[in-house]
Amino acid sequence: MVDGATAIARGALDAGCNFYAGYPITPASGILTHMLRELPKVGGIGLQGEDEISSLGHCIGAATAGATVFTATSGPGLSLYSENLGLSIMMEVPLVIAISQRLGPSTGAATATAQGDIQFMRWCTSGGYLVIVLSPTNIQESYHLTKRAFKLAKRFRSPVFIATDKETVMTTESVAESEMLNTPNWPDIPDEPVGKPLYPYQKYGTIHHYTGSSHTEEGHITKDPEIIAEFNERLKNKIGDQVDEIALVKTDLQEGADTLIISYGVSARSMEAAVKELRSNGKKVSALTVYSLWPIPEKKILSSLDGINRIIIPEMNHGQYRYEIERLANENVDLIGVNRVDTFLITPEEIIEAYHG
Amino acid sequence: MVEPILDTYIAEENLPYEFCPGCSHGKVLGALSNSLKQQGLDPSEVVIVTDIGCVGLSDKYFVTHAFHGLHGRAITYASGIKMQNPELKVIVLIGDGGCGIGGHHLLNAARLNTDITVLVFNNFNFGMTGGQHSVTTPLDSITATTTLGSTDAPMDIAGTAKVNGGGFVARATAFDKDLPDLVEKGMKHDGFSLIDIWELCTAYYVIRNDFGRKEMMGYMDSMNMESGILQETERPSFQTSYKGIQEQASKQKPMSGLVLDTKFSSDLEKPVRIVLAGAAGQKVVSAGNLLASAATLSGLWTSRRADFPITIQTGFSVAEIVISPEPVLYSGIIKPDVAALIAPEGKAKIARLTKTMEESDTIYFADGLGDVDSPANQLPLEFPESAKKEVHKNISALTAGYLTKQLNLFPFEALQEAVRQIQKPKIAEINLGILAHFE
Ligand SMILES: Cc1ncc(C[n+]2csc(CCOP(=O)(O)OP(=O)(O)O)c2C)c(N)n1
Numbered sequence A: 001m002v003d004g005a006t007a008i009a010r011g012a013l014d015a016g017c018n019f020y021a022g023y024p025i026t027p028a029s030g031i032l033t034h035m036l037r038e039l040p041k042v043g044g045i046g047l048q049g050e051d052e053i054s055s056l057g058h059c060i061g062a063a064t065a066g067a068t069v070f071t072a073t074s075g076p077g078l079s080l081y082s083e084n085l086g087l088s089i090m091m092e093v094p095l096v097i098a099i100s101q102r103l104g105p106s107t108g109a110a111t112a113t114a115q116g117d118i119q120f121m122r123w124c125t126s127g128g129y130l131v132i133v134l135s136p137t138n139i140q141e142s143y144h145l146t147k148r149a150f151k152l153a154k155r156f157r158s159p160v161f162i163a164t165d166k167e168t169v170m171t172t173e174s175v176a177e178s179e180m181l182n183t184p185n186w187p188d189i190p191d192e193p194v195g196k197p198l199y200p201y202q203k204y205g206t207i208h209h210y211t212g213s214s215h216t217e218e219g220h221i222t223k224d225p226e227i228i229a230e231f232n233e234r235l236k237n238k239i240g241d242q243v244d245e246i247a248l249v250k251t252d253l254q255e256g257a258d259t260l261i262i263s264y265g266v267s268a269r270s271m272e273a274a275v276k277e278l279r280s281n282g283k284k285v286s287a288l289t290v291y292s293l294w295p296i297p298e299k300k301i302l303s304s305l306d307g308i309n310r311i312i313i314p315e316m317n318h319g320q321y322r323y324e325i326e327r328l329a330n331e332n333v334d335l336i337g338v339n340r341v342d343t344f345l346i347t348p349e350e351i352i353e354a355y356h357g
Numbered sequence B: 001m002v003e004p005i006l007d008t009y010i011a012e013e014n015l016p017y018e019f020c021p022g023c024s025h026g027k028v029l030g031a032l033s034n035s036l037k038q039q040g041l042d043p044s045e046v047v048i049v050t051d052i053g054c055v056g057l058s059d060k061y062f063v064t065h066a067f068h069g070l071h072g073r074a075i076t077y078a079s080g081i082k083m084q085n086p087e088l089k090v091i092v093l094i095g096d097g098g099c100g101i102g103g104h105h106l107l108n109a110a111r112l113n114t115d116i117t118v119l120v121f122n123n124f125n126f127g128m129t130g131g132q133h134s135v136t137t138p139l140d141s142i143t144a145t146t147t148l149g150s151t152d153a154p155m156d157i158a159g160t161a162k163v164n165g166g167g168f169v170a171r172a173t174a175f176d177k178d179l180p181d182l183v184e185k186g187m188k189h190d191g192f193s194l195i196d197i198w199e200l201c202t203a204y205y206v207i208r209n210d211f212g213r214k215e216m217m218g219y220m221d222s223m224n225m226e227s228g229i230l231q232e233t234e235r236p237s238f239q240t241s242y243k244g245i246q247e248q249a250s251k252q253k254p255m256s257g258l259v260l261d262t263k264f265s266s267d268l269e270k271p272v273r274i275v276l277a278g279a280a281g282q283k284v285v286s287a288g289n290l291l292a293s294a295a296t297l298s299g300l301w302t303s304r305r306a307d308f309p310i311t312i313q314t315g316f317s318v319a320e321i322v323i324s325p326e327p328v329l330y331s332g333i334i335k336p337d338v339a340a341l342i343a344p345e346g347k348a349k350i351a352r353l354t355k356t357m358e359e360s361d362t363i364y365f366a367d368g369l370g371d372v373d374s375p376a377n378q379l380p381l382e383f384p385e386s387a388k389k390e391v392h393k394n395i396s397a398l399t400a401g402y403l404t405k406q407l408n409l410f411p412f413e414a415l416q417e418a419v420r421q422i423q424k425p426k427i428a429e430i431n432l433g434i435l436a437h438f439e
């Protein structure tokens, strides 16, 4: 019996995380308590910051001193992470951040589940740089996508989000530990960084300057337009050029189907149930689960659109990912959103209803 | 005297300083360089963390490691660096502006007693943004944002660090000859150290308020804010305390998920969705766990969600359990197959769900909770006669036993085994006693 908080914490620990700082917020607090209890057992450090700003500040500082860092929060905390996320992008500090989504802005319907921060993660800070967002649908994926997030963070020296939600983090499921640890068949992420590796501060090590301002290779502030432009291009391209490597989806395409359902996170589970039901009634339907929400796995989505004239997109928000699909699909394709923002999960029946039109 | 390693820690190729003529910032940087020199530190064991503002320009003038972060947050990065690598000497350079916007971090780092050294470049206003008032601006002062005189009480930065437990706290001025010694003392202190260094912003504060060195000393006197060491305590630093925590924790077993091997069997053919609705204190969630665990022990798939108010010791408590022969995909419950009502709070909370139930569904209700507005079949929870006196205290466990008998989803032994495997021995004993009434 495992819940998502346990799976994510185990994934982080097994990925070699040795530093965690965070601030309590339902539904992410389970991750905080696991990490603070477990890290000192293995010689790591876990602490509760005085707020989210200091928590992420501690993480960024520790990362420049060589720590493998992790933190978790929910929408309100993500708001407070914003400026520091910009800093970590500028400094190219690897960070893994789990966002356990709950419903509504401000404190909203605090302990109800939602998927309302999908665009917020993407545009989490000033400047509009690309970040990586992974979204698990179940316990096993929560564990393995967390591990993968650490590899990606290190490789791209960038913040990597795990987009999860109250339902996944706080629901206990009858998954055996051995099933959770079972490695899915996903392509490997190479170990070596795409640019220069991060040089941690070290006694007798090479001197390093880290700065949040546009800087030269030595880490000195610069206002030279050419250096600034080159630096900003590189930041954009280091992730933008590697979309294919980051892209991770599960395709379940059926010959002859003209309807494709696209979903992610907890809503993808209802999609799977709906697809099963539809097919057992002789209906033809294809399904695509997106694990790497950002950068958008365009090629993988486009290659699933052959023969499709209708796309159904269930998500627990007002259509945040649908906008992106709209951009990709040709205009003859019908786009149908199945959306809920009333604390209830989208049911398989609602998706089936959308299928029948 | 320690043998010096370097003559200066200032990156001379980056000089002259960008500061305005007469600005005290350069003086303090010189004192810091001298302090590092007299301590004989290798430049690679020092990290200078700068805040934002004119003071924030300082990182590039040092040959040590450096970190230039966000406005007000320098202390948080410094703490993180020190926590990860205690070998490093971590020094924060921050203005009075940074101490305002990041005041929360300052007082909490003092409380935590994290082993860093904070040098406050306190020039009574924001330099970089054009001389606006800061938290330390003296009363009646003219600044860009207090053109008729400041009316706010100035904050005592050193005093704040002191009352919040900072290990080493001192006040000084940029003109003090012994500043390098004071910095050395602060750095050598095992714990949080802060030196509130008063100084001059010649571009703004000095001009607008006719406030030179002499006036600054006079202001110090008039405020009874003496210079010198204000506090030196033996309180263990965060680094020392946390080592103790790591030592204790290393003796504990690492976390592992609860492993429930299949021991029983079930011939359930389709998912059953059960809602237990009661009140805080009735151990509803724990009864839900028992049912889910018993099903898991019988080779079934389950999900268990809990719903309760934020203030968990009052109001409703609801457990939703899905039990299925196949992995549970959709874990929500819009229409329960079975509902058990054991407290009025729970009954009210799930009224919306019970209403959706159909004739083929069943609602079991405790005494006085019948008459549900629902087409579902409604039956009283009929506990064994011998268990009557347990109902008041242990209704959830009794309900778990009753539902197991009635619904026949998995063997009753699985429920007893679940009690043994997931509950603490003392509680398990009580609950096994309760379940014995059903034998
Ligand atoms: C979040 C944020 N708000 C505002 C600013 C603009 N800002 C830059 S420096 C500064 C004030 C600096 O004053 P102080 O800390 O006293 O340093 P000084 O310039 O006097 O050395 C402000 C408000 C900023 N950089 N970040």
Ligand code: SF4
Residues within 6 Å of the ligand: B018, B019, B020, B022, B023, B024, B025, B054, B123, B127, B128, B200, B201, B202, B203, B204
């Ligand atoms: S504006 Fe003030 S603080 Fe900034 S450099 Fe000039 S004198 Fe110094």
